[in-house]
Amino acid sequence: MRVLFVGDVFGEPGLRAVALRLPDLRPHYDVVIVNGENAHQGKGLSRAAYRRLRQAGADLVTLGNHAWDHKDIYELIQTEPILRALNYPPGTPGQGHWVLEVGGKRLLVMQVMGQVEMGLNLYDPFRTTEAILQQVPHDYAILEVHAEATSEKYALGYYFDGRISALLGTHTHVPTADAGFLPRGTAFQCDVGMTGPIHSIIGGEVESFLGRFLTQRPTPFRAARGRAVLCATELVLEGGRCTRIQPLRWEEPE
Amino acid sequence: MRVLFVGDVFGEPGLRAVALRLPDLRPHYDVVIVNGENAHQGKGLSRAAYRRLRQAGADLVTLGNHAWDHKDIYELIQTEPILRALNYPPGTPGQGHWVLEVGGKRLLVMQVMGQVEMGLNLYDPFRTTEAILQQVPHDYAILEVHAEATSEKYALGYYFDGRISALLGTHTHVPTADAGFLPRGTAFQCDVGMTGPIHSIIGGEVESFLGRFLTQRPTPFRAARGRAVLCATELVLEGGRCTRIQPLRWEEPE
Amino acid sequence: MRVLFVGDVFGEPGLRAVALRLPDLRPHYDVVIVNGENAHQGKGLSRAAYRRLRQAGADLVTLGNHAWDHKDIYELIQTEPILRALNYPPGTPGQGHWVLEVGGKRLLVMQVMGQVEMGLNLYDPFRTTEAILQQVPHDYAILEVHAEATSEKYALGYYFDGRISALLGTHTHVPTADAGFLPRGTAFQCDVGMTGPIHSIIGGEVESFLGRFLTQRPTPFRAARGRAVLCATELVLEGGRCTRIQPLRWEEPE
Amino acid sequence: MRVLFVGDVFGEPGLRAVALRLPDLRPHYDVVIVNGENAHQGKGLSRAAYRRLRQAGADLVTLGNHAWDHKDIYELIQTEPILRALNYPPGTPGQGHWVLEVGGKRLLVMQVMGQVEMGLNLYDPFRTTEAILQQVPHDYAILEVHAEATSEKYALGYYFDGRISALLGTHTHVPTADAGFLPRGTAFQCDVGMTGPIHSIIGGEVESFLGRFLTQRPTPFRAARGRAVLCATELVLEGGRCTRIQPLRWEEPE
Numbered sequence A, B, C, D: 001m002r003v004l005f006v007g008d009v010f011g012e013p014g015l016r017a018v019a020l021r022l023p024d025l026r027p028h029y030d031v032v033i034v035n036g037e038n039a040h041q042g043k044g045l046s047r048a049a050y051r052r053l054r055q056a057g058a059d060l061v062t063l064g065n066h067a068w069d070h071k072d073i074y075e076l077i078q079t080e081p082i083l084r085a086l087n088y089p090p091g092t093p094g095q096g097h098w099v100l101e102v103g104g105k106r107l108l109v110m111q112v113m114g115q116v117e118m119g120l121n122l123y124d125p126f127r128t129t130e131a132i133l134q135q136v137p138h139d140y141a142i143l144e145v146h147a148e149a150t151s152e153k154y155a156l157g158y159y160f161d162g163r164i165s166a167l168l169g170t171h172t173h174v175p176t177a178d179a180g181f182l183p184r185g186t187a188f189q190c191d192v193g194m195t196g197p198i199h200s201i202i203g204g205e206v207e208s209f210l211g212r213f214l215t216q217r218p219t220p221f222r223a224a225r226g227r228a229v230l231c232a233t234e235l236v237l238e239g240g241r242c243t244r245i246q247p248l249r250w251e252e253p254e
């Protein structure tokens, strides 16, 4: 089974990159998962943004700390293949895991959010993920860890090493150069990176973002425009495990 | 001018990797800078660790948030080519910038620490770095940004874009796959990565580090052992700017 | 010289409490200082809210981390007796200190913001306050510390003990029962408390605020309504120092 | 039923204050609860410190974020009437609630830790406390909330208002002047305050603590010495609810 995971799609440039590049990639994969937490102008997932991700080829869309920034999500998440983190409190709309069937094999996809420096107090990511993993029958499991701290992502990696097929990090918007395998065979990459505007501060417009740092006063957030990059990671799942993890990078032509 | 920057050297495996690999690399570079904040068993820089870094070929050793963890530093920093972050308060021992001369050209090396999620309240990294940059005559300038948040590293990158030769991030211990050039020509990499034990949680022993996450109680910190990786980044400075930025990765043979 | 300091005025109930109670108190004081950072519906200071505070008897209005939440402040702060924290970066509109003359004596009022857990990275409160204290001639000095951590407020208290007349904390919206004198004579109270709705979570509506804690999703902020409390602290300055510090509490009749 | 709750006992001065004052107070109360998280030189609870608290009259000793700082606690907590926060992960030694019987009435005492700005990621304090409250039969319930943010303490207060007898906050080491009743009858005080050295920064020695703020480098922690204050709060429980909440303050004679 071949899986493509596309990192945080950010605003118009991110949606454009997905529309331009994903249709060509799509036929090479059985499953395409896209993180869309920043798809609507950098904040949340609107109905329009969701449709564009799906039309370009996404089977499953995941969120993150920006999950609830656009109100459309409350309706979308009731019926569509969309994941919010599994460690939100009981009663949270939507779901944190999803099972896709490919050629008779069940792929369990989970998203969990970190607790360190995320400005949120979600549930213990270790034990909540463990519970899903135990309860939901599957042949392969991919865990997306939406988190800031590299230590927490690696800690989750070692905790589930050998028990899940792959762990892919998101949220920092910068791809890491550490894609590989942990000692017991789980594929791991600390962050897949962002799909969005190249000339930006993690997707945001340089000028407005810099203003925040320099003045320490509230500044209007604006998504950057311009040429986009697509960051994604390819996984090959076979024989009960992940046998290949390969980051992809595509830049929109100038 | 060819410069090699070696990322956070962590404990015995990091020192070993430097000793094994740096002597071979050394002749290809004019300047070798090594971040040594974790060289002594993961915490700080002892006299012994410093000597080993120098003997292997380091011209300049930089620190970070672990700068003061080993008491030897208070003596070392008085006389040796060692940098702590330049945005510590007035009265802090040591210095945050250093000028090296190579072939008649002055290379200014600076280290600054981020303010976001570092557990410290250092001075404004934008304006303190700006002051050094204005006051110290130089032909080339490299800024090491020791910080957690990708947004802060990119913000500093864009702020100084076109005014410094290169910005290299450290501290997360995970190398990023974004080495390249900002629009006005400054070379940039969000994080150089760690030089230390491969099977570890950012250098720390897996078991003890996991214990911290799982129990939320204090656990003794232990540096991991075992096979090491060396993460470094090569810069070529010529014609007034950086013309090449190239990450290196070397793994100790099994 | 008799000074009344009124704690964070929060929304309509806070403005009403000031309008109902301050005119009666006013004749007993030479100077009335009011923290108005939450006066406009809990977020910032509008022109209308400012006028109501002044008409009720405020000589000087101070702000805090909510200083810039309402856009009116950018005009108001140019001409009116309003203080934002003195440790904002250079170039910040407005001022962080003010000198009032009473009977030939100069009262220096300063506001500084803490660095711990405030979600902002302002300048070093110790050294920036020190600079004002050294440069601005005065007979008495009051320092308002707008901060979260009790340790930081006490640290500033001991640092300036004997060198300022009084330090009054704000921001937590809960009055502390520690009003008294530090060893070298500076009057100190960790927090003056809030002037706002009694049945509230630090001024915010209980239901919406609880929703945030329980769901960890964004919830609309709403200021609470209902019966108000006024929290203030009285200072008597004479013979070169503060000789009396006395918290006041007034509750709106049912 | 008359209950005395003594706030965070800090170091030698705190233990001395308890020894000097509690024996006289003890006969007036049916139950005495003492927070001892800082009893051993400011960090944790040693066997010796625990014995002194018990000999002075404590029936139950509670902890906090410093629970595990002294290794003795791992043995003590197995057998003694000691509470750590109830929202630690499963598998944590000890217990977070205790039932005391007085005149045929069962008093449930619980401790929970906040999640905001505590540097820890404990479990959801709302739902974990709720579970204990539902499962453990009792006539009266006291909840100690060991937390930093006033908003979180008030949020827990309103959430359990009318369902517990009293909520008492600890951890900031500064007593608040808000002791009273929430709308549905639960007694509430945001913080009981510290029992420890008066001339100190929340118990710590002024000079060493100030050094931390001023240098941003590690400084040895030292508990302050000198004259002590005892901060406590008295509760009267009768007719199914708390009918009186009264803070006490006692200062050691000079």
Ligand SMILES: [Fe+2]
Pocket (backbone or CB within 6 Å): A008, A037, A038, A064, A171, A172, A173
């Ligand atoms: Fe994102």
Ligand SMILES: [Fe+2]
Pocket (backbone or CB within 6 Å): A037, A064, A065, A066, A146, A170, A171, A172
């Ligand atoms: Fe995110």
Ligand SMILES: [Fe+2]
Pocket (backbone or CB within 6 Å): B008, B037, B038, B064, B171, B172, B173
């Ligand atoms: Fe490091």
Ligand SMILES: [Fe+2]
Pocket (backbone or CB within 6 Å): B037, B064, B065, B066, B146, B170, B171, B172
């Ligand atoms: Fe570091």
Ligand SMILES: [Fe+2]
Pocket (backbone or CB within 6 Å): C037, C064, C065, C066, C146, C170, C171, C172
């Ligand atoms: Fe505030």
Ligand SMILES: [Fe+2]
Pocket (backbone or CB within 6 Å): C008, C037, C038, C064, C171, C172, C173
């Ligand atoms: Fe406020």
Ligand SMILES: [Fe+2]
Pocket (backbone or CB within 6 Å): D037, D064, D065, D066, D146, D170, D171, D172
């Ligand atoms: Fe505590």
Ligand SMILES: [Fe+2]
Pocket (backbone or CB within 6 Å): D008, D037, D038, D064, D171, D172, D173
């Ligand atoms: Fe404490």
